[in-house]
Amino acid sequence: MKWLVSLVGAGLVMITLRDLFHTLWHPTRHGGLSRLVMTALWRLARRFRARRRVVGLVGPLAMVTVVSMWAVTVILGWAIVYWPHMPGAFTFSPGSEAAKEPALLDSVYLSLVTVATLGLGDIAPAESWLRLVSPLEALVGFALLTATVSWVLExxxxxxxxxxxxxxxxxxxxxxxxxxxxxxxxxxxxxxxxxxxxxxxxxxxxxxxxxxxxxxxxxxxxxxxxxxxxxxxxxxxxxxxxxxxxxxxxxxxxxxxxxxxxxxxxxxxxxxxxxxxxxxxxxxxxxxxxxx
Structure with missing residues (x-):
């Protein structure tokens, strides 16, 4: 059951990466979820009476919304990967109160810290497969930041x-x-x-x-x-x-x-x-x- 939950989290991360790839790097640039978000915001904005002012904000707001969606789903996806194995498969720094917190909260915290490449070190993976998998999240976080900057510049x-x-x-x-x-x-x-x-x-x-x-x-x-x-x-x-x-x-x-x-x-x-x-x-x- 633990592995099934982790696979669900991994699937969520893969869906996000696929959407990011199709939005920014695929030759046809056919984004899935990102395109739906932008279309929905555009149609919603056109219904407002102050049409020109509101519609003028749709482009930048849609980009912020899409990037936020990518970040949240990546963080939640990795947190679901960690969740079934928390706290037994992790080590905690001496004096840390993290082990007393709910496992899901610790998982989200670890995922957020890792994807932001902060490396606080108060929670660290102990099992070998987690020690290999966890750095991948930092790479995904770095790729997400790079993709966001390149998107704006393009x-x-x-x-x-x-x-x-x-x-x-x-x-x-x-x-x-x-x-x-x-x-x-x-x-x-x-x-x-x-x-x-x-x-x-x-x-x-x-x-x-x-x-x-x-x-x-x-x-x-x-x-x-x-x-x-x-x-x-x-x-x-x-x-x-x-x-x-x-x-x-x-x-x-x-x-x-x-x-x-x-x-x-x-x-x-x-x-x-x-x-x-x-x-x-x-x-x-x-x-x-x-x-x-």
Whole structure:
């Protein structure tokens, strides 16, 4: 029975590590529990009246919630591993009152101290298998800390790329380029560079799906608003006279179509055209699309 309880704890730890791996390191970045938490917080926040303020906190709050969930489940999992063997399989420092405490409390305390790599030493494993297993928890704790830092360092550059594209589109919209300015070599280069940036953002949404749950703030920095203008530029490019401009327009239209497919497949599930997907994207972020 003791070993069965320990196996349950080990299973809980493995589930957490799997979720962490799929959220941060798997090529498709399909997190399980973490994705459910973020989706639930996003949908809950959108129900509040103070929509923009509340939704703006969802991304950072969701990341904190997910990391806290990982930490709690790892601590509880290892505590369940220790619990059936406490206190007989452990040694206690002289004068320690820990042995007089409930076994479950001591197990949680030991797990918390170990995962935080504090190494207080007042409770130490005595049996050989525990002396081998216990340091693994410290390694898991170190991996969790490293993963959290790397997650933060990865997600914010992705958000920056998305907002840079949105602001660039806003500046183009405000400048109001004419048909002649688009139907030239410079216009072809412009459309081609926009297609490249759209592809980068599309990859960001694939690798960092949690970026979707970050609100961009003002309209001119919101890709959910400005992506409609990119669609209009692509159509103008496709209707141009110069072949290089038409080619660049086709590239931008293809990049936008692929981007819409990712948005719909992973987040929106409308099953509609790219135009309908972009409208749903703007609505989901509490905005209206920019008009061409």
């Amino acid at each position: 997600i914010y550059p992705a958000l920056t790329r998305r907002r840079v594209l949105a602001i660039r589109l806003a500046l183009l919209r405000d400048s109001g380029p004419t048909t002649q300015q688009i139907d030239c070599t410079a216009g072809a280069l412009l459309l081609d560079s926009l297609a490249t940036e759209v592809v980068r953002v599309r990859i960001d949404f694939t690798q960092y799906a949690e970026a979707y749950y970050f609100h961009d703030g003002e309209d001119h920095s919101s890709l959910a608003v400005m992506v409609g203008y990119a669609d209009a530029l692509a159509r103008r490019g496709q209707a141009a006279r110069r072949p290089e401009v038409r080619l660049a327009g086709d590239l931008l239209a293809g990049a936008l179509k692929d981007f819409a497919a990712i948005l719909d497949q992973r987040f929106l599930h409308t099953g509609g055209t790219p135009t309908e997907v972009f409208a749903a994207y703007a609505d989901d972020h509490g905005r209206s699309r920019a008009q061409p």
